[in-house]
Amino acid sequence: MTEFDRLSGDIEWIDLEFVERERTPEQIIEVGIQLHLAGLSLSNTKQYLERLGVERSRTAIHNWVQKADLQPAGDGAPNQIAVDETVIRINNERHWLYAAVDPETNEFLHVRLFQTRTTQLTVLFLRELREKQQIEQTTFLVDGAHYLKAALERLGLRFQISRHGNRNAVERVFREVKRRTSSFSNTFSNVEPPTAESWLQAFAVWWNRC
Template sequence: MLADLVSESYDADLEESWENERTATPVRAFAVRLHQTGCSLRETTTILAELGVERSHGAVWNWVHRLVDSGCDPPEAQLKRVAVDETAVKINGEWSWLYAAIDTETKLILDIALFGQHGTDPAAAFLHRLDERHDLSEAEFLVDQFGYRIVLSRVGLSGRVNYTDRTLIEKWFQTLKMRIDRFHTSWVGSRSSVRE
């Protein structure tokens, strides 16, 4: 199955971005795709090692940034099922709410936003902004509470409470919080740096 994912990740247009590399382009493209879907550099190198490709975190980091610099477009989300949630984060000693939306099929993060408060108004503002950026006409939103259903109705979107198929966003928030914890449990910086 991993070999299939490697071959699916290959795009001939990427060949020019990665000429003169010792690792085959499909493997590099696969590693970048893994990292874009939320795997850390360590997780990505572990998966590559399982495939028999031993590379350093630095090599994967270079591949990710070389692809960004090449101007290649990331894979596009199909937007059939979108998981939405929020979590509290501490920025410079003050609590903020980070809202995120992830396409469950492609695992792409569609958008994130930070708000100083929690509730239906910030959720509606986030979903309205998301609707302006993406075609959500066919999307079903997977949420974890009935308050979101009110917000979805208010913005004119459809969704349902689902605790099973939306685990991807929970995992993403867990990874985010683990990384913030490495910075002494609180992010020291601006809201824009947290969003970035």
């Protein structure tokens, strides 16, 4: 089996409907997306593709990730969900990455990026999560932040204050997000917030598949 075959593997999680407008073979796009989300910088991904005989710019690889529009999906009914947020900087301005994680699988269930953290935005996040998952019987594990508690109470959802145990699942995936974005110092430069959010959602999909 060639190195290319090993990389192309199971790519059903990548929607390539946009490829009809691309001049690059689908398998190359799949490999490029996987390599970048798995940890290679755009420059290193570009160099790897050149080893496969394909020359594409860093911008082209970045655009593949954006056009694929990858987002965590599913229709489960988790017993528990850990919810938390962490700071992501975009052009040196603080934004808040919200994430819902299944502590049994360490998988992202939903990811959003907001310019601030409020009860109303948390309600929006949880409503979007409810469209993806069956959460009426779920117990949410939170750290006691007032906006998290207020949003859960407003929606009539069960929650438990927890700073250890299963709630650490969300801390673990946040550490991986920080590690993965360390190549740009946890900062997205010269991009708009929706672009950064799209990359983070794509990373969440890759994380769930790895």
